[in-house]
Amino acid sequence: MCGRYTLRRIDAARLGVTFVEPTFDEFTDRPRFNVAPSQAVAVVRLNRDGKPAMGAVRWGLVPHWAKEPPKVRPINARAETVGSSGMFRQAFARRRCLVLADGFYEWRRDGTAKQPHFIRFPDDRVFAFAGVWERWREREGDDPLDTVAVVTTTPNAVMAPIHDRMPVILRPDDHAAWLDKETSSGNAAALLRPYADGELVASPVDRLVNSPKNDGPDCLRPAAK
DNA sequence: CCAGACGTTGTT
DNA sequence: GTCTGG
DNA sequence: CCAGACGTTGTT
DNA sequence: GTCTGG
Numbered sequence: 001m002c003g004r005y006t007l008r009r010i011d012a013a014r015l016g017v018t019f020v021e022p023t024f025d026e027f028t029d030r031p032r033f034n035v036a037p038s039q040a041v042a043v044v045r046l047n048r049d050g051k052p053a054m055g056a057v058r059w060g061l062v063p064h065w066a067k068e069p070p071k072v073r074p075i076n077a078r079a080e081t082v083g084s085s086g087m088f089r090q091a092f093a094r095r096r097c098l099v100l101a102d103g104f105y106e107w108r109r110d111g112t113a114k115q116p117h118f119i120r121f122p123d124d125r126v127f128a129f130a131g132v133w134e135r136w137r138e139r140e141g142d143d144p145l146d147t148v149a150v151v152t153t154t155p156n157a158v159m160a161p162i163h164d165r166m167p168v169i170l171r172p173d174d175h176a177a178w179l180d181k182e183t184s185s186g187n188a189a190a191l192l193r194p195y196a197d198g199e200l201v202a203s204p205v206d207r208l209v210n211s212p213k214n215d216g217p218d219c220l221r222p223a224a225k
Numbered sequence: 226c227c228a229g230a231c232g233t234t235g236t237t
Numbered sequence: 238g239t240c241t242g243g
Numbered sequence: 244c245c246a247g248a249c250g251t252t253g254t255t
Numbered sequence: 256g257t258c259t260g261g
Contacts (some may be wrong), residue, residue: 003244037260037261071258071260084240089231089240109235158226189261
């Protein structure tokens with residue numbers, strides 16, 4: 001997947017979760033029309049009590065064993081390797097999460113030009129990418145840096161004309177199983193497939209979104225013909 | 226055994 | 238932390 | 244992914 | 256051209 005998505009509103013009740021971290025105000029106060037890598041993103045993960053809770057982490061994974069957070073960090077993890085790669089396997093086994101969004105961008109190449117497309121559900125509902133997260137600390141007792149990567153897979157019929165990868169979008173019925181630490185790696189991996197055809201829609205949007213500085217409704221303006 | 230890597234996308 | 242390559 | 248920078252000395 | 260930052 002590309003490095004951009006949107007979160008314009010949050011329907012926490014529908015997702016069956018509660019707000020737990022103060023930093024989450026960042027999302028309730030300011031809708032995001034262009035969430036870029038390294039920014040704070042909204043996730044749902046299991047609390048210590050085993051219940052789903054909503055919070056904020058940074059987009060771009062820093063594994064717990066890193067000596068220093070690298071400047072360039074993976075924002076995506078391939079479904080084909082997320083269970084085996086040294087970078088992701090622990091997070092995949094123990095720290096799966098949901099990354100909340102209500103749409104995402106993908107660029108289609110027209111020769112040298114790059115045409116951004118916006119992909120969403122027709123009712124603009126909030127949905128969940130499959131994510132894996134990690135907690136990094138400089139040293140014992142320091143404040144943690146929590147980070148996340150979104151899992152990608154092969155495109156469905158809507159995405160195929162635009163791009164050769166797409167983020168994994170989990171159906172609500174699968175949210176609990178993805179989050180559950182007891183779910184086997186095999187069963188978790190089975191959830192990592194392209195979203196069913198026929199629900200998502202894609203449309204070209206203004207190139208305004210190409211600059212991470214732009215974060216407003218204009219990012220969703222239909223592309224000029 | 227130790228040292229070094231550990232990622233994706235897209236592009237060629 | 239854990240795996241791979243030498 | 245795209246946009247934007249692409250530098251040093253010395254000072255805080 | 257290539258790297259960094261968002």
